[in-house]
Amino acid sequence: MAKIADFPDxxxxxxxxxxxxxxxxxxxxxxxxxxHDLLNPHRSENRYRLYSERDVAILRWIKSRVDNGIPISSxxxxxxxxxxxxxxxxxxxxxxxxxxxxxSAHPEQYARQLYQALLRHDESLAGDLLRExxxxxxxxxxxNDIITPALVQIGEAWYRGEIRxxxxxxxxxxxxxxxxxxxxxxxxxxxxxxxxxxxxxTEQHEIGALMLSILLRSKGIRVEFLGPDVPINDLIEYAxxxxxxxxxxxxxxxxxxxELFEFDKKLNKLxxxxxxxxxxxxxxxxxxxxxxxxxxxxxxxxxxxxPKVIELLKMSHK
Numbered sequence: 001m002a003k004i005a006d007f008p009d010x011x012x013x014x015x016x017x018x019x020x021x022x023x024x025x026x027x028x029x030x031x032x033x034x035x036h037d038l039l040n041p042h043r044s045e046n047r048y049r050l051y052s053e054r055d056v057a058i059l060r061w062i063k064s065r066v067d068n069g070i071p072i073s074s075x076x077x078x079x080x081x082x083x084x085x086x087x088x089x090x091x092x093x094x095x096x097x098x099x100x101x102x103x104s105a106h107p108e109q110y111a112r113q114l115y116q117a118l119l120r121h122d123e124s125l126a127g128d129l130l131r132e133x134x135x136x137x138x139x140x141x142x143x144n145d146i147i148t149p150a151l152v153q154i155g156e157a158w159y160r161g162e163i164r165x166x167x168x169x170x171x172x173x174x175x176x177x178x179x180x181x182x183x184x185x186x187x188x189x190x191x192x193x194x195x196x197x198x199x200x201x202t203e204q205h206e207i208g209a210l211m212l213s214i215l216l217r218s219k220g221i222r223v224e225f226l227g228p229d230v231p232i233n234d235l236i237e238y239a240x241x242x243x244x245x246x247x248x249x250x251x252x253x254x255x256x257x258x259e260l261f262e263f264d265k266k267l268n269k270l271x272x273x274x275x276x277x278x279x280x281x282x283x284x285x286x287x288x289x290x291x292x293x294x295x296x297x298x299x300x301x302x303x304x305x306x307p308k309v310i311e312l313l314k315m316s317h318k
Contacts, residue, residue, distance in 0.1 A: 002131050004057040005088035008175070011042035011050035018051045021058045021094065033277055036076045038062065053132070060092040064213065068187075093185050093218070107137060107145035114150040118171040121162065130178060139218050140180075143211040144302055147175055172207065179210045183225060186217040193313040196239065196274075197248040198226030203256035208280060208302075212248065215306045221313070232259060236266050239274060245316055246309065248298070250280035257282050257289050264294035275312050279305055 019026050032038045039058065041049040058079065065075035082089055110133050117126040118315060133142050151171065158168040163266045197213045199206050206228040213225040226235070230249065239247060247267070264276050276295035284300050296312060298305035 002091045002127065004054060004061060004091050006127075007053040007057045007091065007131060009052045009054045011052050011055075013051045013053075015041075015049045015051070015055065018056055020057065021056050022063055023058060024063055025169045032062070032072060032076070036073055038076050038079075043120050048270045057091045060094070061089050064092045084213070089273050090185065091131075091134075093182055094139060107133075108149070110137075111149040111153075114146060115153045118150060118154060118174065119157075119167060121167065121170055122176060123239045126180075128157050128175060140215055140303070140306070143215060147179075147211070150303075151175060176207060179207065179214060183210065183214045183217060186214070188217070188222050188224075189220060190222065192220055192222040193246070194222045194224075194242075194244045195246045195248060195309070195313075196226060196242075196244045198230040198235075198250075198251045199208065199228045200251045200256040200278075200280075201229055201232055201259040203253060203280075204228045205252040208249070208252065209250040212250070212279075212302055212305055212309075215302060216309060219306065219310060221310070232263060232266065236269070239267075240270055243272070244274050245313055246275040246277060248279070248309070250278065251283065252281040254282050254286055254289070257286075257293065259291050260295075275316060277305075277309060277312065 013021070015026055015029065018024075019029065022029075024032075033041070039051070039055055041051050041055065043049065062072070062075050062079065065078070066072055070078075110129055114126060114129050117129060119160070130142070130146075133146055136147070154163070154168055154171045157163045160167060195216060197209055197216070199209050210225060213223045216223045224244075235247070248261060249263070251260065260278060267273050267276055277298045278293055278295050279298040279300075283293075283297060290297055296308075298308050
């Protein structure tokens with residue numbers, strides 16, 4: 001996970017943009033600066049406050065502490081104490097509902113640059129691109145419009161024989177690590193709707209399921225990510241004791257789909273029976289296999305799947 005110190009300390013954002021990015025009201029931000037010596041923003045020639053990406057990261061961290069019940073004075077004191085010891089906290093992901101920064105850049109540009117960085121095995125540049133993207137775009141845009149297209153390009157380049165399998169593995173492993181850190185940065189709310197999400201048995205491609213888990217957690221849903229190749233019988237026994245409201249399994253390869261044909265019948269043994277949702281590239285490529293899987297198809301993309309899951313969870317409470 002990126003540290004707050006990793007973000008550039010160059011002033012460029014107005015207070016309006018910072019408030020949109022952090023969800024902190026301008027009056028609150030000014031009070032924190034005045035009463036608690038939180039930040040000392042740069043002043044432009046016209047005396048407007050200007051904040052850096054590091055300032056935004058600090059404010060997100062402080063807000064996360066305050067949202068968890070820590071008084072603002074204690075949160076600021078904690079931050080100052082940590083920095084004094086030469087250790088910077090981990091950065092907090094953008095909050096759900098905050099608006100992206102107005103910027104001339106588009107997600108497609110970041111996707112192309114990330115693709116090039118991954119081709120060169122350049123972890124430093126890839127990390128810089130993703131950190132900058134976190135300050136500009138919401139998490140859904142980062143997953144849907146930056147990371148996914150970059151990985152698709154990598155996969156297509158490998159299929160055409162333009163890159164080695166080593167590069168494809170490097171890219172997948174690097175992005176997986178970044179996404180896992182992002183997933184763990186979102187808190188798991190104990191009283192929120194509870195979902196288990198992973199891959200069908202024999203399915204090893206987990207990034208789609210991981211991104212879905214991140215997006216659902218960003219919406220306040222309690223999600224446990226189970227990773228690739230989830231054994232069905234063990235999953236049923238786990239669900240028997242944990243009582244999830246929903247189980248989501250994904251498949252990118254047709255061979256792994258057959259493992260899901262009898263899954264809904266096995267869920268009938270559970271009380272209460274969780275909702276079963278499924279998705280993945282295999283169902284997009286071979287739509288005829290939908291008839292063999294009893295459950296709810298979550299759609300062809302993450303943009304469709306996330307609101308569908310939320311709606312299914314709401315309906316289960318009625």
